[in-house]
Amino acid sequence: MDTRIRTLGIIGAGRLGGAIAQLAVAAGLRVRVAHSGDAGSIAPAMAAIGASAGSVDGVIAGADAVLLALPLSGFRTLPVAGLRGMLVIDAMNFWWGSDGIRPDLNDPRTSTSELVQEFLTGARVVKALGHMGYQDLVDEARPAGAAGRKAIAIAGDGEDDVAAVAGLVDDLGFDPVIAGPLASGIMLEPGAEAFGADVEAAELRAMLEDFPHSQRGIVVARARREPRPG
Known part of the structure; x- marks a missing residue:
């Protein structure tokens, strides 16, 4: 089965979405980007890096996978029906500066990607590309096999x-380093050692393996012994 992603849709045209679009174009992918406003407002910036701008529905319709680079608090504005059956890459994180004080988005009993999956019924959500800073993504990309590849x-x-x-x-x-099932995405969120990490594969694996013993891991384990409400 050929699982290669050749056309990438990105919802979110901020710094992270723009950085990933730039990398994807450089890798030879066809890239279309949407944001919450009119596509025309981002069309020149997207054209400058070799991507194109479109509506949310249009970007989804032509993509092999859709990457979410919105503020996390906006995920409930996404079209559930349009994303049903789609591979959705969740690069979002809770950040109080953009999302506000939201206990529902900062509950250690669940990862934020699980919340996204619960909302996007029928989509196939995978957490990735949200734990490294956008500037590090642009600066650190290297060919396969290159020394020091992150x-x-x-x-x-x-x-x-x-x-x-x-x-x-x-x-x-x-x-790529496989962290585990979708619930393991909590190891990539703010507060975890891997969040913001700009490291090679062996060091990243060590961070993930040590998560249960970290301060954040202990908080998560303690919280997950209690059932979620509702």
């Missing part, structure tokens, strides 16, 4: 979907 972690439940995202990470210039 790593990006991936968390997802579907073997083929994780493989597809791993291939994309490799194409973008990073070594």
